[in-house]
Amino acid sequence: MSAAEKSGGKEPAIVISHVNRIFPVAGGEFQALTDICAEIPAGVLTILKGRSGSGKTTLLNIVGALDTPTSGSVLIGGRDVCRLSDRARENLRRTKVGFVFQSVSLIPTMNAFQNVEFSLRLAGVKKGRRERVEECLKMVGLGNRMYHMPMEMSGGEQQRVAIARAIAHRPQIVLADEPTAELDSAMAAEVARLFQEMTRTEGVTIVMTTHDTGLMDAGDMVIELANGRQITAAQESAEEL
Numbered sequence: 606m607s608a609a610e611k612s613g614g615k616e617p618a619i620v621i622s623h624v625n626r627i628f629p630v631a632g633g634e635f636q637a638l639t640d641i642c643a644e645i646p647a648g649v650l651t652i653l654k655g656r657s658g659s660g661k662t663t664l665l666n667i668v669g670a671l672d673t674p675t676s677g678s679v680l681i682g683g684r685d686v687c688r689l690s691d692r693a694r695e696n697l698r699r700t701k702v703g704f705v706f707q708s709v710s711l712i713p714t715m716n717a718f719q720n721v722e723f724s725l726r727l728a729g730v731k732k733g734r735r736e737r738v739e740e741c742l743k744m745v746g747l748g749n750r751m752y753h754m755p756m757e758m759s760g761g762e763q764q765r766v767a768i769a770r771a772i773a774h775r776p777q778i779v780l781a782d783e784p785t786a787e788l789d790s791a792m793a794a795e796v797a798r799l800f801q802e803m804t805r806t807e808g809v810t811i812v813m814t815t816h817d818t819g820l821m822d823a824g825d826m827v828i829e830l831a832n833g834r835q836i837t838a839a840q841e842s843a844e845e846l
Contacts, residue, residue: 616683618647618778618810619668624677626663626833637663638674638833645810645826647777650800652824653814660833661814662782668812669702669780670694681778699728703771703809705781709763711755717742717766718751721773728774741769744806745799761792768799772807779803781813790819797823 626638638660645651655661666672668679670686678685686697698704703724711720721738730737742751745765755763764784771779781800785793797820800811804825813824821827829837 616647617644618681619643619645619812620678620680621645621664621668622678622680624664624667624674624679626660626667626672627675636833638667641677641830641835643828643835645812647810648804648808649825650797650804650811650813650823651826651828652821653812653828653830654816654821654837655814655830656816658832659830661830663833664830665780665782665812665814668778669704670697700774701777703774703776703779705764705767705771705779705784707783707786709755709760709767711763711766711770713755716752716754717747717758717769720755720766721770724770724773730774737773738769741773742766744772744803745769761788761795764788764792764796765799768796768803772803772809775807775809777810779809779811781811783814783816785815785817785820793817793820794823 621641621643624638624641625636628635628637641664653661653665663672667674667687670689673687679687681697681701686694689697712723715723718738721741722734725734725737739751742748745768747762747765747769750758750762755766758766785796788796800813801823803809804811827837828835
């Protein structure tokens with residue numbers, strides 16, 4: 606099934622239009638992104654592929670309202686996140702977007718349950734927190750590890766806690782930046798499988814960056830970047846590559 610078919614003809618979750626990002630550097634400028642355009646359907650797993658330095662993280666940061674483009678726009682729910690106020694961007698990140706990073710960044714003094722619950726507190730969720738935390742940790746296969754500290758968990762388990770934390774507040778979009786980079790191939794495949802399952806059970810749109818060619822088939826759609834430029838058709842699904 607293609608990405609468009611899986612989305613059921615719904616409006617795209619993310620529309621990226623002619624995004625450019627230029628950084629000042631000593632003696633001139635560095636163009637990290639050049640005229641990126643893509644429409645990412647709702648409820649699919651999109652793989653953002655490219656080597657280190659290709660611009661993947663820069664694009665992900667712009668989509669997640671952590672950075673702003675030099676020019677161009679990113680629409681989420683019909684709103685251009687690049688032109689929101691700082692307060693509105695912060696609110697978008699807290700309530701509508703979940704983040705999973707290569708470095709899991711769990712709070713070491715909190716157990717798995719507390720780490721996930723903390724994200725709900727930040728999002729302003731007051732009711733049903735315990736039930737939602739338990740649901741998310743069970744979803745990632747950690748129902749029997751809820752009260753373990755990060756130091757008592759493997760790298761793969763810590764990453765699964767980070768995934769549970771990212772989806773706990775029911776975001777529309779989850780952005781995952783190289784979440785499998787520190788994992789072995791079997792655990793990397795398991796993380797990709799979890800993401801696939803979450804697009805179905807949670808209806809969330811997930812964008813995951815990776816340079817692991819073994820994960821390309823996991824996505825409903827693949828966008829490839831090289832030297833800040835888009836080199837594959839954004840609407841092409843992984844099944845067709």
